[in-house]
Amino acid sequence: MELLKKYPKLFQWLFLLVVFFALCFAIDVPETYKFIRGQAEFIKDPNQSTYILFGKEVRYYAFDNFWRLPPLLGWLPIWINDGLFFLLNEWMPMEFWDSATQEYKTRPLVLQISRNITAFMTFLIELIREILLGGVETIVAFTSWNFVSAYPWAKLPGLPWTIVAAGAAILAYKLSGKGLAIFAGLVMIYISVFGQWKPSMQTLSFILVAAPLSFIFGLSLGVMAYKSKRVEKALYPILLVMQTMPQYAVLVPAMVLFGIGDHAAVIITMVVAIPPMILLTLLGLRGVSPEVIEAGKMSGCSNWQLLTEVLIPTARRDILIGVNQVIMVCFSMAVISAFIGAKGLGWNLLLALNQLNIGLALEAGLCISLIAILLDKMSLAWANKQTDYFGNLTFYQRYKNTIFFGGAVVVGMILALAGSFFFKEGFNYLYEVPHNKGISTADFWNKGVDWIFDTFFVYIKAFNTWLITEVLQPMRALYLRMPAVATLVLVVGAGYIIGGIRSAFTVGGLTLFIALSPWWDRALVTTYMATFGVIVSCTIGFVVGTLCQQNTYTTKFMLGICDIFQTFPSFVYLIPVMMLFGVTDTSVLIAVIVYATIPATRYTIEGLRSVPVALHDAATMSGVTKLQRLFKIEFPLAFPHMMLGLNQTIVFALFMVIIGAFIGTEDLGQYILKALSDKAGGGKGLVLGICVAFIGLIFDNLIRTWVEKRKKHLGID
Amino acid sequence: MTDAVIKCESVYKIFGVNAKKMLEEANGNVDAKTFQEKGCIVGVNNASFEVSKGEMLVVMGLSGSGKSTLLRCISRLTDATGGKIFIEGQDLLSLKEKELIELRRNKMGMVFQSFALLPHKTVLENIAFPLLVKGVETENSINKAMDMVKLVGLDGRENYFPRELSGGQQQRVGIARSLAVEPDIWFLDEPFSALDPLIRKEMQDEFLRLQEKLKKTIMFITHDFDEALKLADRIAIMKDGIIEQLDTPAKIVLNPATEYVKKFTEEVPREKVLIIEDVMDAPTSDNLSNLKVSKDEIIENVAEKILSQEKSVGVVDKNNKIVGTVHPSKIIHTVFGGRKENS
């Protein structure tokens, strides 16, 4: 009894676990139960039960309700799909002027809107693309195809790569200085010399449209949410779900609405990139001290001046993190949206991965990552740039960047012209190095992979087999062995113990949604892979983070590494693991672990750093050893912050698990991938995505609630 | 009456959802406790006063007594729940957004406790900010801001960022910024409270020097009674949103209106605050000593001379006419009296 009073929570947990395991043992696996493999769901089977709701037939295998709940939400994807179809093809037909045929046409409103957005996006992308690479589409947009075929000179010539490289370097110099300029120049030269120019510029044009648009929309919506409670309340649930929604899942419904191609990719990228931008804008604006706002008002700012001159610049720190996120998401999406036909490096990367040509994939992946790092650094430098408009500059100083760029343009043109005489066989290397004519290291890498495989095949295979049969299979079986009711009890109980009734209802509701969807088994597999990844990542991240934090240099070094790794698009992580482990679950899990270790490490370091120095000193003065200090003071205090890292780790792990479908996993991701090629996949993709998002949100809710309580308890904020 | 630059008539500020309705129902009889029970916080409770041109009114009170709220009402950073406020005869509460901005751009300047500088702008940019916002050309703004930099003694640091300055220097920037548009009315909300005592004294002296030169109409807020005594023409003492007493420093020290005010005055060295006129008795026909003192002298300055006399000393006005007398015992009583009762 004494003990019970002292540790009430502990006993609550124990009680919960006892109930959970009792349920697990009490409820037997039904004899007919088996994990449904990929294709089986389409087979009509007399053993299946059916029900009809809203005129839609849902087929499923019925089990005891304690074991698996019936998919009462099975109609949802079908229904969403039909809804989308109806909106697009039948709802609100209206007369629209069609300039191509010079007459009015009847079209559903949504379709027309979607067409207009599509046309606008396509125009933007093509404009930038043709400035960089040349082409006729932009001119066509203003005139017609007839015009272009009548006047063959009427096309954008495209810039020689030398000029673009020089331009990038000069821009980098203007923004930051020599270091970044050299880096920018090298990246551009690398891309060109290795024959990745065209796909890189295609990707770049996509990003130069998607990133600024996402930034502008995210910032505006963030400001609106800041100004109006109602907007914020309306946005908040969507933002929450979008934060944990795998980017992959958004592809399908967007494809239904906007078709396939670069424009659809831009729209999807915006859908994914805007939510974090909104959240961070909101966070930043909230953090502006009221006195600064009042000072702005007393200086006589109008509302607009207050916003642009006081609020946004003062909230710059968080807004910048938002920009950084936008850029990361854009590059991530640059790869993922290759699934719906976006051109560029992503396309090459996927193609190469599909053909198991690791070398090619590596080259494309490296290019994407380099451009990502470059843009990230440039945007940071841009935001941190100080205008020195009081200095007395001479004409040359003021315009030297413009002069240099002008010079570069002239030199580049001359070089390109000279090149056209010098290179006779039709490829002008000084204008654009063609895709397959650059230096390629693919063979080297492929040979390397082969060598690794030949040399270490036995060990790798042994490790692989061991991991799969001894660890993964049993773990997966355990997860699948959980009766649905037991899982629900566990989740709701955890919610109650951590956050009371409110939390219990929230997480219970989220779990119930998944349990009632047709994909509970799949969700369990996703959770199992994510859990495995998270456990290993956290262990690694925690140990590495703690070790690095002992020294300022290693701390800086590690944070720098995290920064760089974070900029890599998630797909890039699949390359090296496929190189080593081929197409297996092991590959996915290792990619998950590598990817999810980044936030785990970062938050450990930052958590430990957030411990007040005064406490540190006080502890040292009272004569505790370093180890004691670590365990008695720093860990407990840093723990809330570290738990937020766990949160991120889970989200990262989930994303990677879903992307792992590309290698061939049997979880929710597999179905999302399938929905991509399914005509009626829109609803399915969305609901699957929501299921994954909910898994993330369940953990998110539990962790956040716990952290809040803990922080209050420790009196830190 | 028309020379009142700031004029408040029964100003109320009550925080809470139903504040307005509750205020109407209360019929001018606002009790903080009953309001609090209904979920409303009384910030300012029935404040009425005037500040005339060139005068410095210091509002003094402990933290949470509603000083800042009162100031925010007068600068309309928050809208008063009830009452009327006039700025140079203009009804502040009826001003439209545009007119309000104009008023702030031309007539008002404000200094904040936490400095409230814009972190992304340099000293010079911060000071030029109100001018730029107003639409003054960049070059003129910069020149004007440079004058301000010199005025507050920050020359050579105009290109620093706020984070590179000490607290005192940051507040100098705040002061310079608030003066850049040459406002007639100057609000200061605990400008020196965040500073170290030595720096604070230095800033106070500097502030007095500036005011000597600029002669602004000032509302100055502080929680430090000594600071109030040192700077004020008149002091308003606030408690729980109510102005307990509003008077000249000497009158407050001599005749504290409430127990609350008295507590502050007890520790005050009176000889530094009071002038002879405050303590003199009516002129009598007794024979006086040969010494004569002016009625406007601060006691501290003449105490020694008076104490060296045995008989009463005559007090004279500007025209050298005797208007009263002071007996040395009275001086002793004034200087030590208050504190003796206390100990």
Ligand SMILES: Nc1ncnc2c1ncn2[C@@H]1O[C@H](COP(=O)(O)OP(=O)(O)O)[C@@H](O)[C@H]1O
């Ligand atoms: N925005 C607000 N909402 C609710 N209560 C407030 C608000 N601003 C101030 N108050 C309350 O009004 C009272 C007076 O505050 P304030 O004027 O800031 O005091 P002071 O400046 O004298 O320290 C305090 O009790 C404070 O809690």
Ligand SMILES: [Mg+2]
């Ligand atoms: Mg205050």
